[in-house]
Amino acid sequence: MSARTAAGVSEEERLARVALTRVVEPGDEHGGRWLRDHGPVGLMERLCSRGRPDLAHSGAGDQRIEGYRVRAQAARPEQDLEAVTALGGRFLCPGDLEWPTQLDDLGDTRPVGLWLRGGADLRKWALRSVAVVGARACTAYGAHMAARLGSGLAERGWVMVSGAAHGVDGAAHRGVLASEGATVAVLACGVDVAYPRSHAGLIGRIAEQGLVVAELPPGAHPTRSRFVLRNRVIAALTRGTVVVEAELRSGSLVTARAAQRLGRCTMGVPGPVTSGLSAGVHELLRAGAVLVTDTDEVVEVVGDIGELAPVRRGPVLxxxxxxxxxxxxxxxxxxxxxxxxxxxxxxxxxxxxxxxxxxxxxxxxxxxxxxxxxxxxxxxxxxxxxxxxxxx
Structure with missing residues (x-):
């Protein structure tokens, strides 16, 4: 166990939380309430007991509770820890020195724990981080803007967080990597699963140069709901979220709205009003997000006092x-x-x-x-x- 993961978290609690990542789906409020009421060790004891678990007033039906019990009894936390250690990774718990406490703003939907690959300190990186998200089927303009923002944030000493998906996410990550900057990929699967498969090389480079983060244990595969729920972690982890191209129904807008609910800065890059891929961003801007066109403007929104973008003016004749x-x-x-x-x-x-x-x-x-x-x-x-x- 490293010094970063040893502050006040017992081995028993760590194993219980590792097991619970196989039991409780990301963002599960029932599981979050049980964790708050009983603690990770107490919750696992109840779920693994022979009788009906004492989870009164949980709001979950018998069939759902039985599903939790089946998964709890099948969990093998020691094996999962061995698997992530073999990858050079680790598991973080709330209470660890490296735990980003801003995730606690999620309340009962806070991650049970986080699986990590990469050598950087997540807590320290998250203190100065910005999320860049957007459409998977983005235009050349969207990819260009995402790469520019990623590169610019790297050059300004900021950490760029995204989801390693096709389109805007991938372009932003590549922009950071090309500038030898810091980037974090938050996955909707296990840290050992490359999804999308075509991004296996990209995710591998992020693990070497930055961090790959997931709520789900090794070997877990993504689902539609896991993608949506993953976005709340991206929003909570960062100081602000920038959306580059998004349709009116978009996972990127889910991230931005989660950021708004959490009191984080929300920004949007405008595009052609004739493009459906810009419609969601423009609606976000109408709802109060800040319009940004480059890295200087992003840093002005999320940075410290005095980090102002240069004044824009036409040519002086x-x-x-x-x-x-x-x-x-x-x-x-x-x-x-x-x-x-x-x-x-x-x-x-x-x-x-x-x-x-x-x-x-x-x-x-x-x-x-x-x-x-x-x-x-x-x-x-x-x-x-x-x-x-x-x-x-």
């Missing part, structure tokens, strides 16, 4: 740098033709001497030119100045 008086003189000149200095002064509402002084200043800057006794706009010179400065 040479004309923008003129003072009020010079601007009034310049605007008094016609688009075509020549005006005498006295007429320009009349149009600008100033004196002829003041106008003459400003006209010579504008000539030195390339905005106007003198033609005989009059003045005209120097369009060629102005365009050349803008081209040299790139409009900035």
């Amino acid at each position: 040479p004309r923008d740098l003129l003072g009020l008086e010079e601007t009034r003189i310049l605007e008094a000149l016609p688009a075509q033709g020549v005006l005498k200095g006295r007429d320009i002064a009349l149009r600008a509402g100033t004196t002829p001497d003041e106008a003459l002084g400003r006209l010579y200043e504008l000539q030195s800057l390339g905005f106007v030119e003198r033609l005989g006794s009059g003045w005209q706009l120097a369009w060629g010179a102005l365009q050349a100045a803008n081209s040299r400065r790139g409009g900035a």
Whole structure:
């Protein structure tokens, strides 16, 4: 047992929790209430007893309780611990030094425990983490944005958490890995099961460079409900959730809404209003999520005071740098033709001497030119100045 998993958790309790990961499905509120009332050891004793377990007022029917009992009696926690140890992994309990206490916000749906692969400290990584989730069948735009966010978060020293699925999840993980950053994959199966199968290499790289996390024991396979319930862990583990592309019915929106309920930051990357894959994100934004377009804006939302995104503004043109008086003189000149200095002064509402002084200043800057006794706009010179400065 490592130092990270030895704080105040007895071996008996650890084995009971290991066994319960085979008994209690992720997010099972019945199991959560029983754990709160009886503790992991007491709950396993009741489920493995010969008589009917003392689980009064549980809200679960006899048939359901019998299912718990069958699974409890079949559990082999020592074998599961041996299996994860062979992978170089470990099992975390609430109370361990490495346990991320923000998961306690889930109440009775808090994980019984967590199975991990990877050498990093989950508690420390989770303190500065952001979830990036989105559509599996994402567009090229969605994959590009997810990879950019993953890479950007890595470069800013943030941990990116996702689900290792096709589409947005995979693109975000790859963006982090390419930037040699920190990433966590939360699976809806055992940490030794590669799902989707085509992501076996990706999940292996995450285990080497980051962390692979699961509520389910080794060998457990994913189901539709497990995917949905896995999302609450992603939401609770992180400071905020960014959604990149999602339809109106989407598991990514489940994650975002779980984050909102938990008081976490919720963000969305906008897309074309004509795309069904952006409809869910736009609805999330209408419901109060923060619109973000890059990593700087994400960090501004979830980061510490002072971590502000740069102010967005259009290009600064040479004309923008003129003072009020010079601007009034310049605007008094016609688009075509020549005006005498006295007429320009009349149009600008100033004196002829003041106008003459400003006209010579504008000539030195390339905005106007003198033609005989009059003045005209120097369009060629102005365009050349803008081209040299790139409009900035």
